[in-house]
Amino acid sequence: MELLIKLSLALLFGLLIGIDRQLKHKPLGLKTSMVICVASCLITITSIEAAYNFPKMEHMMMDPMRLAAQIVSGVGFLGAGVILRRNNDVISGLTTAAMIWAASALGIAVGAGFFLEASYAVVLLILSVNVLPALVKRFGPLALSQRDVAVKIVMEPNLKMTELLESIERRSHTLKEKKNFDINIRNIKLKDLENGNQQIDLTISAPEKQYTTEIYYLIKKIDHVLTVDVEHL
Template identity: 75%
Template sequence: MTELLMKLSIALFFGLLIGIDRQLKHKPLGLKTSMVICVASCLVTIVSVESFHRFATPMFNNMDPMRLAAQIVSGVGFLGAGVILRKRNDVISGLTTAAMIWAASGLGIAVGAGFYIEAGYMVVLLMLAINVFPQLVKKVGPSSLRQRDVAVKMVMEPNMRMTELIQSIERKTSMAKKGSDIRIRHLKLKDLENGNQQVELILSAPEKQYTTEIYYLIKKIDHVLTVDVEHL
């Protein structure tokens, strides 16, 4: 029993490491999703292996008690895929929800096979993975883990000083709060039919910085006509 619980804990830890790496690189797969997938996969594997020893008999030692349960995992995967959405600005949402749906199927399999303690322990780990560990890692980890993405769309008057304007955006937003580190992660320029220019930015900003602050700072920059700011 202790060994099985230790396996679940190790899976959670390894999922945490993968999630930190992905989040540092601003990838859709973050802390919560990685931990949920690792723990759920570990539980389903434990149930599959242990069920053979528990339910197999000398007469039917080649039985596969988890064959039907495996189809449950595959079927629930379609439900999880339905909650994953791709928004504008190439933002993907719903990964953690999809992972939780898949993990819930693993819990049902574990309870159905009689692994009550393991299933209960996994519920505790899942709650920690969703509500506790991400906040803890953000407090003690690198500052980039405490940043969020902000999408900015601007319409500007025609000018030949676009590079200076982009530098001005970084300089002004960085001055919004002392010590804040705001970086432009993505830049897209587009000419409009009326001669104006459209600029789309993805900014990496501190979590504590209000989106309205970024809006008003960019609004004050010369040649900026309209500003559309969205917290991703």
């Protein structure tokens, strides 16, 4: 009965982790998180029970956590599978990979019988990915409440790239009415296209409450701009 309770509790904790990731449309969903947590718990139970139930041979001692130690290494491959690198060299999926590793840790803890510690760890994990970041952004420095936006601009051949960058950093008439809606350019990449046009790749820091469409129309209205591609990183 105790082993069944361990597996059921591991399933519950995996469900909580999966719901959190599923609500945010992340690669780690309900099925994956529950399977990882229950499987980790089962392997841990098997490792412990095997060490104490099978007779010990002379000069041979079994480590009850030997199999559990291999879980950490094996789950690392699953975590690596959800880490993505986009075309703009932005790395995504690190939090999801960490949650996969955390789900296996919860399964190990439950399988080893540390129910209270595993329950407290679940609460801390949920707080760390949902509540605490929101509080830090709300009451911390302004830079923590900003997000990065990748902008790709194609311009007609001209000598006014500097004026373009200055125009982007200035607020539009709509943005001027709103507080702390400044746009800051962090990275710039210039490129000449084969048809004679010019391409500018920018990384812009903007407040999280600012719509991506506002940035799009702000740049689209600037002279000599042909196309604008805006992506929220």
